[in-house]
Amino acid sequence: MFTRRAPETLKLQTEGVPVYSVNDILKYKNEIDVLMICGGSATDLPEMTKTYAKDFCVVDSFDTHARIPEHFANVDAAAKAGGTVALISCGWDPGMFSLARLYANCILPNGQDYTFWGKGVSQGHSDAIRRVEGVKNGKQYTVPVQEALEAVRNGENPNLTTRQKHTRVCYVVPKPGADLKKIEHDIKTMPNYFADYDTTVYFITEEEFARDHSGMPHGGFVFRTGSTGADGANKHIIEYRIQLDSNPEFTASVLMAFARAVVRMKKEGMSGCKTVFDIPPAYLSPLSGDEIRAHML
């Protein structure tokens, strides 16, 4: 574990794992198979991944979709110069949901895509409600609209607005004496975050918050609907769904599986920036080709 903080201030859940200062990381260059870079997409990863990719195989979870082309180009140049393999934008979206979209689009080229998120905690929206005046603590759940989901699953190919796809549910611990009506109004009318959605605000106590809302559940659905046949008469629906008690633990599990693939690709002499689209699925498995063909094909 390499940290930007003072190493002695960290207490890891797994005993026996050494903690070093990130300033010393190059000393360990020959001992590290792959670095999992755990930083934020706004400012950390755009700098960190391209820096470390010069000397290490790396995996990151960069999730600012609009900036992926730029991040890819920067990391690709660094990884090629260093002869390393760098996997960016790994996790579940981008990541496993991207794979679900790609496979399904290639199989059903005449069709429609639908992605729903939730029910789950949105970090960005929870941060936003905690910045509202009078709010002591808060958490926001993104919830797919059940009727929209069922319409897609039933093959109705609906055209859905933002409001028709997801609702937002907020649990708010107010500060003593705060104006609850004003908090609710400020949340529901917040542009970009809540104004385009049907939003519900519940006020709860700090005790209720700790008891019922301390977890980080998430989930979601990727659908591809499409048609085949002489006149497109035959309809098909592909659905990929995840239900997660812990968003960060599942994301880490995805990164771990792909980290194995990165090491294999490096051993085979590859280099450069990769995404989940570039990784043969067999590379994720600790089992041999014979074993996965015998047991999972």
Add this chain to the structure above:
Amino acid sequence: MFTRRAPETLKLQTEGVPVYSVNDILKYKNEIDVLMICGGSATDLPEMTKTYAKDFCVVDSFDTHARIPEHFANVDAAAKAGGTVALISCGWDPGMFSLARLYANCILPNGQDYTFWGKGVSQGHSDAIRRVEGVKNGKQYTVPVQEALEAVRNGENPNLTTRQKHTRVCYVVPKPGADLKKIEHDIKTMPNYFADYDTTVYFITEEEFARDHSGMPHGGFVFRTGSTGADGANKHIIEYRIQLDSNPEFTASVLMAFARAVVRMKKEGMSGCKTVFDIPPAYLSPLSGDEIRAHML
């Protein structure tokens, strides 16, 4: 289109596609990017794929799970000798369901797998009921048991017997004067096919059969449930589901997407036998790496 029948006896749905005798296929060796071998797994594909892989890139849908290692070895030797790429066992199971199992197993190594098939037409079981004395025509639907499916989806990790996972529903057109009680008994007690399942038999007319049971719908579900965290307290469920109006058309669509990948791998100088596990997902897409990163990641 190459056929074992007399070419002039074939009438294709797509106009303008030439039909040749398979005996002349080597004449077209330099004009063919990839052959999609449409044969049965019992006796056709074990011979055909290894034969044609010597001279052509090929894709097959070999689905006898127990014989995949042997088929792989035979085809691999032929493809390596011929410098071709040969993809075997493509389709949805084996194929897309195999990918769902592999990805999910690598992400959640501590967990359980569940595969459900249906609701859909089983060719093998339909053939079996048509061989029963007194049966004129018949079709069999494999139906997942809803309670079992919901228990898995709710994270209950049930242990399920064969009978608890699927039921079998038969639509039978009897011959005039046939003993219906005996037909029903003969079907329900048939070893391997029906004896281990709760089976329902409906008798219908030839008109009803033509009106309601001429299609080839199918579908199914692959679940992986798993846990993460210090004491495995956090549960996760991954679900991959398909609903198909036409099993053969969807299967052909999967083979078509993978055929594109086979041609790309050949152009890159690869050779040998592959399965869906060996194909980088990006190879399935007609779009460039830049495009899929920008639009699907």
